[in-house]
Amino acid sequence: MSDLREDIAVLYKGRKGSVDFVDVPPLLFAMVRGQGDPDGPAFAEAVQALFTISYAAHFGLKKRAGLITKVMPLEALWWFDEPGHADPDEPVTAGFGGLSGVDRESWRWQAMMVQPEPIDEALLERAREESRAKELPALDLLHFERWEEGRCAQTLHVGPYADEGATIARLDAVVVEAGLKVRGRHHEIYLGDPRRSAPEKLRTLIRHPVV
Template identity: 80%
Template sequence: MSDLREDVSVLYKGRKGSVDFIDVPSLLFALMPGQGDPEGPEFADALQALFTVSYAAHFGLKKQTGELTKVMPLEALWWLDGAGDEDSMEAVTAGFGGLPGTGRGSWRWQAMMVQPDPIDEALLEQAREQSRGKKLPALDRLRFERWEEGRCAQTLHVGPYADEAGTIAVLDAAITAAGLKVHGKHHEIYLGDPRRSAPDKLRTLIRHPVA
C-alpha cells in the first residue's frame, strides 16, 4: 500500500516568496460546501464533520489492513456567486484583508480533505455511519467525490489570513509572467490545524488553477 502523502507530497509543499507550477491529479475528497463567514457556526460544523469522518476512515483502514495513513491537511475553495474567477478572487482577498466592500456572509466555500488510497467511498460511508453517535449537525451534508484540479500555481503564506493580499499578489504576478491566467477558484491548504495555531505561525498554501 502506498501513502498518498508521499506520492503527491509536492502538492503540499511551498516556499515563502517562491511560486511553483504543479499538476494536480484526480484525488478523492471528503468535502462540504457552504456559505458565510469562516468564523461562523456553519463553517465550524463543516470542519467538525470533516475531521471526525476522516479520522474514522483512517482508523477503519487500520482495523482492516493493519496500516495507518496520515490524515491530510484541511483545504478550502473560496468564491462569490456570479463573479468571474479574477473578480471573485479579488473580492475574497479584500475580505481576508479586512477591506470594505465584501461581506463575509456572501462568501461561498467548500471545505475538504483528500482521502489517501486505498481509502474509498465505501470506507468513508462506513466512517460516516460510525460517527452518527456524535453531535455532528453537518454530517449528512458531507460528500465524497473525485476531483482533478489540473495545472495550478501555488505559494506559501506564513502569518495571519488577514495579511494574505501581498502573497496573493506575488502568486498572480508569477501567473501573468508565465503567460497564463487564473482559471478556477481561490484554493487554500492549511498546513497544521488552523484551530490551534497562533496567527503568526499559520502556514497556508495558496493555490490558483491556471490556463
C-alpha cells in the same frame, strides 16, 4: 508501511516567496459546501465533520487492512457570486481578490480533505455511519467526489489570513509573467491545524488553477 501521501507530497509543500507550478491529478475528497462568515458556526461544523470522518476512515483502514496513514490537511475553496453572473456554480476567477470588500455572510466556500488511496467511498460511508453517535450537524452535508484540479500555481503564505493580499498578488503576477492566466476558485490548504495555531504562525498554501 510507508505513508500513502508520499506520491502527492509535492502538492502539499511550498516556500515563502517562491511560486511553484504543479499538476494536481484526480484525488478523492470529502467535501462540505456552504456560505457565510468563515468564523461562523457553519464553517466550524463543516471542519469538525471533515476531521471526524477522516480520522474514522483512517482508523478503519488500519483496523481492516493494517495500513497506517496520516490524515491530510484541511483545504477550502473560496468565492462569491458577482452580480449578474449567469451561473452561481461557475467559478468567478477574480472573486477572491475583492473579498475584503464583500459582506462575509456572502462568502461561499467548500471545505474539503483529500482521502488518499486505498480509502474509497465505501470506507468513507462506513466512517460516516460510525460517526453518527457524535451528533455532528454537518455530517449529512458531506459528499465524496473525485476531483482533478489540473495545472496550478501555488505559494506559501505565513501569517494571518487577513494579510494574504500581497501573497495572492505576487502569485498571480508570476502566473501572468509565465504567459498563463488564473482560472477557477481561490484554493487554500491549511498546513497544520488552523484551530490551534497562533495567527503569526499560520502556514497556508495558496493555490490557483491556471491555463
